Amino acid sequence: MSIARQDAWTQDEDLLLAEVVLRHIRESSTQLKAFEEVGVQLSRTAAACGFRWNSFVRKQYKSGIELAKKQRKENKVIAKETEILPCGEDAAISLAPEESLSFGTSLSFGEVMKYLTRLEEVYKLHSKEKEQYAFENEKLGTQIEALAEENRILKEKMESVEEDYHALLSIMERARKLIVLEEDKKIPKVKFQMDKNGNLERVNK
Structure with a gap:
């Protein structure tokens, strides 16, 4: 079982956290799931994230x-617009750009125009x-450039x-x-010598 990190956060980790959370907001996911995803990548707890x-x-x-929330709203509109529409009893039109029209018994000119109009709206939203x-x-x-320059300074x-x-x-x-x-210069050097009576006496140098 790995131990959750408790060291200081780096700029790269903050950037990763922001990117993942903003992506989850755009995808109509929850921030808790974003924290859990980042926690796995950085070996930190979701609570710490x-x-x-x-x-x-x-x-x-x-x-x-704010931009991620706006994109989330637009993505919901796109998802609604790209739903399969009935065209007669058996025919259907998919608004997804990568899909082609599927034909059943018949398609009217109005239905084709409706498809093309909505396809144009989807394209504009994507653009x-x-x-x-x-x-x-x-x-x-x-x-990032500003932070790098600040870090250099x-x-x-x-x-x-x-230095x-x-x-x-x-x-x-x-x-x-x-x-x-x-x-050392101020302290006088001292030596001792033996006097005539056999006693030591102090002699300054």
């Missing part, structure tokens, strides 16, 4: 959430959705602080050695 989403990540993707995805992708790309500052820290340690070590040498 949910807490991270609600406490931090969700605030960074307000526009993305609009594609544009929205491209816009959101470009926005996320800009955010922070690394440079950290390296500078480390200053080591330089300070070196100065303090030299100062400590100088103090020890000065104290």
